[in-house]
Amino acid sequence: MSNQLIVLSGPSGVGKGTIVNRLLQKGGYALSVSCTTRDMRVGEEEGKSYFFISKEKFESLIKENGFLEYSNHFGNYYGTPAAFVKDKLKTHDVILEIEVDGALQIKKAYPQALLIMILPPDENALRARLKGRGTESDERIEERIKRYNYELSKKGFYDFAVINGDLDKAVAEIENIINSKKELKHD
Ligand code: 5GP
Numbered sequence: 567m568s569n570q571l572i573v574l575s576g577p578s579g580v581g582k583g584t585i586v587n588r589l590l591q592k593g594g595y596a597l598s599v600s601c602t603t604r605d606m607r608v609g610e611e612e613g614k615s616y617f618f619i620s621k622e623k624f625e626s627l628i629k630e631n632g633f634l635e636y637s638n639h640f641g642n643y644y645g646t647p648a649a650f651v652k653d654k655l656k657t658h659d660v661i662l663e664i665e666v667d668g669a670l671q672i673k674k675a676y677p678q679a680l681l682i683m684i685l686p687p688d689e690n691a692l693r694a695r696l697k698g699r700g701t702e703s704d705e706r707i708e709e710r711i712k713r714y715n716y717e718l719s720k721k722g723f724y725d726f727a728v729i730n731g732d733l734d735k736a737v738a739e740i741e742n743i744i745n746s747k748k749e750l751k752h753d
Contacts, residue, residue, distance in 0.1 A: 571680070580695075581695075600662075603642045681726075683724040696710055
């Protein structure tokens with residue numbers, strides 16, 4: 567497998583989606599589309615944002631070893647479809663945008679996967695961003711901050727951590743990390 571499996575994780579509100587879009591615009595990358603049992607949100611598209619499936623279907627896919635990893639996050643299943651990713655890896659570096667528990671499963675099964683954690687400058691910056699979105703209650707924001715602290719406690723398992731204070735800088739840093747790993751592989 568010469569193309570890379572790149573795992574990006576980070577708390578809600580850190581700007582992962584924007585970073586992933588920037589990388590995709592540059593070309594050469596494919597984004598893994600996960601399966602989830604959560605409801606579709608306004609603006610999302612089947613097969614693009616996620617494959618939205620039932621809990622029963624998800625559980626039968628687990629039994630069939632259909633996922634490279636999966637986890638239950640805030641009461642819903644999320645999983646990376648194995649066949650989809652293996653197929654994309656034939657031609658592209660594949661980005662998985664997944665939370666930490668799933669990322670650690672990937673690292674166990676594929677030690678060569680590159681794990682990058684995207685972090686806010688600090689907890690207050692994250693809280694301010696979540697508040698700025700104006701979509702969630704204070705209670706929900708505090709739940710997300712708690713989850714952020716849990717994710718932060720797993721930072722040591724990641725290959726790299728990148729702070730997203732300035733978007734351009736964070737994207738450049740991630741690209742440098744990916745490219746330096748590539749050079750190592752081809753030397
Ligand atoms: P959301 O519901 O906001 O789209 O995603 C919630 C969380 O699930 C995010 O942290 C996202 O990175 C994570 N996630 C999305 N797809 C997967 C997946 O396939 N596996 C795992 N483990 N986490 C996922």
